[in-house]
Amino acid sequence: MSDTWINNNRLTAQISFLAEIDKLKNVLRKTFIMDGSRLENTAEHSWNVALMAVVLMEHANDTSLDLNRVIRMLLLHDLVEIDAGDTFAYDTQGYLDKEERENAAARRLFGILPEDQRGEWMDLWREFEDGETYESKYAAALDRLHPVINNHYTGGASWQKNGIVRSQVLKRLAPVKEVSDTLWSFALEILQKSIDQGILLDDPIAEEV
Amino acid sequence: MSDTWINNNRLTAQISFLAEIDKLKNVLRKTFIMDGSRLENTAEHSWNVALMAVVLMEHANDTSLDLNRVIRMLLLHDLVEIDAGDTFAYDTQGYLDKEERENAAARRLFGILPEDQRGEWMDLWREFEDGETYESKYAAALDRLHPVINNHYTGGASWQKNGIVRSQVLKRLAPVKEVSDTLWSFALEILQKSIDQGILLDDPIAEEV
């Protein structure tokens, strides 16, 4: 992939970057696509959450958010998994060096782009990771909600395979609570329904006197 | 998937729509992902072209275009394939009733959404299909360029399997010529290089006196 294209350095770098990010299609997540036939890959997931952001926008508590930035953030937020792999949401061990691995991946991947673009992409990715702006929180909310919906519709396939209980899912869903009352009610309902259907384990009761 | 969610008709319709569009992950295209290991699906393709639009934006002849509309158009442009299937670019038979099949698909799919959203999504899809605005032409250019790049990097896998020759590819690439001198030069070069490497067939010479 080290071709030079039409003697244009910028285009050459950009095509090389595009060839590189194709690899995201081979990064498998822990959740299944909705028909349960196979695991989802991260490229599909990125497409999915970007469209979710558009469809569910009206439910954000602050609908003055910049949806365009959210969409771009979601499209690129997981590119680092090409090098760093998908760290399962409930893998506490994997989370120890996740930040370090992903920072290195971002530097290498975005580093393929021409310098001005590198900065833009890195800034968007950092914004998502830092989660301080309302846009990044809304983006994170959808990123967290997506596997929960897919789990519900696949009979809890990934929850059961990995022995996940309600409190773990709730903890992951914290960004949803921050940005949308409606989506938070929805999240609580989908978890309760999943428990009622026996596809998600409730937490062991800590104190049963 | 006929659940009602938190007694909210709009959210219920939207979640039902999201469950439906998950099926795009099972629609296979005729092109391979870049490592040649398998066919690409249309959800991945949609993600890919949306990011291409961002990366290659500077090469549009008119850079005042509305990139945000392009991105949204590309994310949803192929949803109709859930019902209508992927019509191979060089399948003249399949193209005969393509429009009819895709119109019906758009009505059914976007019809799942609340009415105001239905209109918005339908308009964006129609804009892409009509190809009259600059944004839709730029979007189409990337949609056409994407399989060519993937073909080049997979040794012409899909071209060879389907006996495709240069003039057919050139014809498909017409929208590129319309929107970008740089990307058109790139397209011509990638085709020439593919022919030189023996991975794309040149046309038979019509008149050899």
Ligand SMILES: [Ca+2]
């Ligand atoms: Ca397409």
